[in-house]
Amino acid sequence: xxxxxxxxxxxxxxxxxxxxxxxxxxxxxxxxxxxxxxxxxxxxxxxxxxxxxxxxxxxxxxxxxxxxxxxxxxxxxxxxxxxxxxxxxxxxxxxxxxxxxxxxxxxxxxxxxxxxxxxxxxxxxxxxxxxxxxxxxxxxxxxxxxxxxxxxxxxxxxxxxxxxxxxxxxxxxxxxxxxxxxxxxxxxxxxxxxxxxxxxxxxxxxxxxxxxxxxxxxxxxxxxxxxxxxxxxxxxxxxxxxxxxxxxxxxxxxxxxxxxxxxxxxxxxxxxxxxxxxxxxxxxxxxxxxxxxxxxxxxxxxxxxxxxxxxxxxxxxxxxxxxxxxxxxxxxxxxxxxxxxxxxxxxxxxxxxxxxxxxxxxxxxxxxxxxxxxxxxxxxxxxxxxxxxxxxxxxxxxxxxxxxxxxxxxxxxxxxxxxxxxxxxxx
Amino acid sequence: xxxxxxxxxxxxxxxxxxxxxxxxxxxxxxxxxxxxxxxxxxxxxxxxxxxxxxxxxxxxxxxxxxxxxxxxxxxxxxxxxxxxxxxxxxxxxxxxxxxxxxxxxxxxxxxxxxxxxxxxxxxxxxxxxxxxxxxxxxxxxxxxxxxxxxxxxxxxxxxxxxxxxxxxxxxxxxxxxxxxxxxxxxxxxxxxxxxxxxxxxxxxxxxxxxxxxxxxxxxxxxxxxxxxxxxxxxxxxxxxxxxxxxxxxxxxxxxxxxxxxxxxxxxxxxxxxxxxxxxxxxxxxxxxxxxxxxxxxxxxx
Numbered sequence: 001x002x003x004x005x006x007x008x009x010x011x012x013x014x015x016x017x018x019x020x021x022x023x024x025x026x027x028x029x030x031x032x033x034x035x036x037x038x039x040x041x042x043x044x045x046x047x048x049x050x051x052x053x054x055x056x057x058x059x060x061x062x063x064x065x066x067x068x069x070x071x072x073x074x075x076x077x078x079x080x081x082x083x084x085x086x087x088x089x090x091x092x093x094x095x096x097x098x099x100x101x102x103x104x105x106x107x108x109x110x111x112x113x114x115x116x117x118x119x120x121x122x123x124x125x126x127x128x129x130x131x132x133x134x135x136x137x138x139x140x141x142x143x144x145x146x147x148x149x150x151x152x153x154x155x156x157x158x159x160x161x162x163x164x165x166x167x168x169x170x171x172x173x174x175x176x177x178x179x180x181x182x183x184x185x186x187x188x189x190x191x192x193x194x195x196x197x198x199x200x201x202x203x204x205x206x207x208x209x210x211x212x213x214x215x216x217x218x219x220x221x222x223x224x225x226x227x228x229x230x231x232x233x234x235x236x237x238x239x240x241x242x243x244x245x246x247x248x249x250x251x252x253x254x255x256x257x258x259x260x261x262x263x264x265x266x267x268x269x270x271x272x273x274x275x276x277x278x279x280x281x282x283x284x285x286x287x288x289x290x291x292x293x294x295x296x297x298x299x300x301x302x303x304x305x306x307x308x309x310x311x312x313x314x315x316x317x318x319x320x321x322x323x324x325x326x327x328x329x330x331x332x333x334x335x336x337x338x339x340x341x342x343x344x345x346x347x348x349x350x351x352x353x354x355x356x357x358x359x360x361x362x363x364x365x366x367x368x369x370x371x372x373x374x375x376x377x378x379x380x381x382x383x384x385x386x387x388x389x390x391x392x393x394x395x396x397x398x399x400x401x402x403x404x405x406x407x408x409x410x411x412x413x414x415x416x417x418x419x420x421x422x423x424x425x426x427x
Numbered sequence: 428x429x430x431x432x433x434x435x436x437x438x439x440x441x442x443x444x445x446x447x448x449x450x451x452x453x454x455x456x457x458x459x460x461x462x463x464x465x466x467x468x469x470x471x472x473x474x475x476x477x478x479x480x481x482x483x484x485x486x487x488x489x490x491x492x493x494x495x496x497x498x499x500x501x502x503x504x505x506x507x508x509x510x511x512x513x514x515x516x517x518x519x520x521x522x523x524x525x526x527x528x529x530x531x532x533x534x535x536x537x538x539x540x541x542x543x544x545x546x547x548x549x550x551x552x553x554x555x556x557x558x559x560x561x562x563x564x565x566x567x568x569x570x571x572x573x574x575x576x577x578x579x580x581x582x583x584x585x586x587x588x589x590x591x592x593x594x595x596x597x598x599x600x601x602x603x604x605x606x607x608x609x610x611x612x613x614x615x616x617x618x619x620x621x622x623x624x625x626x627x628x629x630x631x632x633x634x635x636x637x638x639x640x641x642x643x644x645x646x647x648x649x650x651x652x653x654x655x656x657x658x659x660x661x662x663x664x665x666x667x668x669x670x671x672x673x674x675x676x677x678x679x680x681x682x683x684x685x686x687x688x689x690x691x692x693x694x695x696x697x698x699x700x701x702x703x704x705x706x707x708x709x710x711x712x713x714x715x716x717x718x719x720x721x722x723x724x725x726x727x728x
Contacts, residue, residue, distance in 0.1 A: 100459070117490065124486065
């Protein structure tokens with residue numbers, strides 16, 4: 001087993017929430033406070049005007065050498081505070097952190113970049129700020145510039161750079177930092193697709209060399225793909241620590257309040273009207289097993305179980321699928337000849353829609369489920385928004401639309417399409 | 428990024444991997460180790476960090492110098508013009524109109540040498556004080572000894588002083604100053620001024636992070652300090668009963684000592700001793716206070 005290189009013990013971090021502004025004071029306020037305090041005490045109020053907030057509490061963590069740990073959680077859950085403690089930017093209020101190895105933290109791209117300095121000058125400055133030695137920067141300078149593809153502009157002040165160029169140069173410096181422990185906050189969310197691909201490759205490279213990485217991101221597919229182990233923070237506490245997929249699912253469930261399965265055991269509480277009531281919705285694989293995550297190459301089904309209470313209606317189950325950005329991926333309803341325009345008898349039904357493999361893009365998906373009548377007139381009998389959620393993950397195996405490309409692939413769908421190439425003139 | 432225990436170890440990864448957990452300690456031998464303790468555990472001076480990050484101090488100074496000379500069109504000229512014009516102004520007012528006697532040193536040389544040192548000192552103190560607030564992202568996004576930010580601001584001022592010294596040399600030649608061995612002490616007094624500026628800047632910078640209005644009081648305090656220092660007038664013109672104010676002022680020994688080194692006149696060693704003691708004590712106290720408050724900078728700034 002690899003040795004533990006980062007040990008976090010009972011760490012807590014308390015912040016004061018100022019009434020006027022985040023932290024700093026003016027003498028005027030201090031004086032005002034001093035004068036007002038006795039009055040407040042007379043009134044029986046607490047002498048302090050500050051509320052406190054525990055941004056982190058009781059955090060315990062052990063990370064071994066070579067691990068790549070994903071850190072996820074909502075905004076304000078304490079992710080940034082944890083990274084700041086690990087990178088020694090701030091000290092914990094309680095507990096202690098023990099670190100073995102050189103730490104490099106990338107909480108921001110281009111920290112310390114000065115607009116008036118040239119690209120070359122900023123490479124040196126930024127490199128030194130990130131903790132590189134001068135000799136180290138000199139040795140890697142050509143490599144850094146080549147990586148950024150900014151050879152032509154390296155003597156230009158960075159204030160004339162486009163934001164894309166700026167980010168590329170900044171990331172190139174960061175990517176050549178070789179700390180034993182790398183702490184990264186959302187830096188992958190920058191640059192164009194091709195450049196992100198390079199960055200991902202670089203991160204793989206860093207991991208392969210046995211360096212330890214802390215990776216904070218909202219990009220859940222990237223977290224699942226890159227990290228084996230993930231921790232989930234909620235209101236300053238580590239609420240889950242384990243295999244990436246499990247923790248990511250738990251996070252999705254808590255954030256969407258939707259899991260892979262949902263059931264209404266009491267008919268009276270089941271969503272619906274006098275005609276039809278929904279009893280169960282779930283996401284399952286080909287074998288009918290409920291799954292929270294599906295391989296991008298495999299088919300996945302959404303299954304809806306419902307009770308028809310009033311006979312004689314033509315019913316239409318509908319599934320609307322949304323991705324994590326809230327974009328509707330598609331709407332689908334039952335058009336099978338078997339039930340189309342056919343009046344139903346009372347009883348329990350289960351309808352399932354099969355979404356083929358290599359159709360959905362990787363990411364988190366959530367389904368709204370409804371039962372409608374469309375014939376003779378349109379009536380919405382039952383509808384549950386955010387009924388079930390699941391993840392489509394890309395394990396980078398053979399047979400997906402990725403091929404050999406590892407970078408981000410935009411688009412709400414990712415079909416595996418047929419390509420043909422004809423060699424027209426070949427030397 | 429290297430940690431406080433000093434030397435980085437590129438070789439650590441090449442160290443043989445130990446399979447058993449019990450051997451973990453061996454596997455991590457030679458790897459920089461940091462123990463971050465809670466705020467309640469008191470001040471961690473982390474002196475080793477100052478050495479580990481020494482190259483960054485150079486880069487931050489280099490940045491401050493480069494940016495300063497790039498931003499202004501006149502660049503180098505500006506550094507000379509400022510004390511020069513002030514000197515001419517004071518020469519006109521104090522020397523020609525008020526008939527102030529500067530003793531054996533011609534008044535323009537007297538005033539310029541004083542203004543050169545004072546300008547360095549006051550620019551170093553004010554830019555050092557504001558340096559943390561104007562480098563917020565460095566404070567909140569990356570770790571290194573934050574004391575280097577004000578230190579770099581002070582060090583960058585030395586370059587201005589060097590440029591301004593060229594005109595001082597020209598004036599000395601013009602007025603036919605007889606240079607003695609004492610001239611080798613010039614850098615010592617410059618260093619003393621820098622130490623005093625650093626102590627003041629560290630203290631003021633750390634307090635400014637928490638108490639922002641200190642920034643507005645600073646120019647006024649510096650002006651007050653200037654007029655209680657023998658910058659544009661010699662100690663002699665001050666009435667006996669007020670001399671003690673000047674004797675307690677650490678700038679007195681520095682300014683008079685600087686002039687004495689230049690012109691070969693007698694040193695007032697007692698005043699110099701006051702300056703040395705004051706500067707050293709202030710720096711020690713300022714560094715301690717700075718380190719104590721440093722841990723909260725990122726949370727407060």
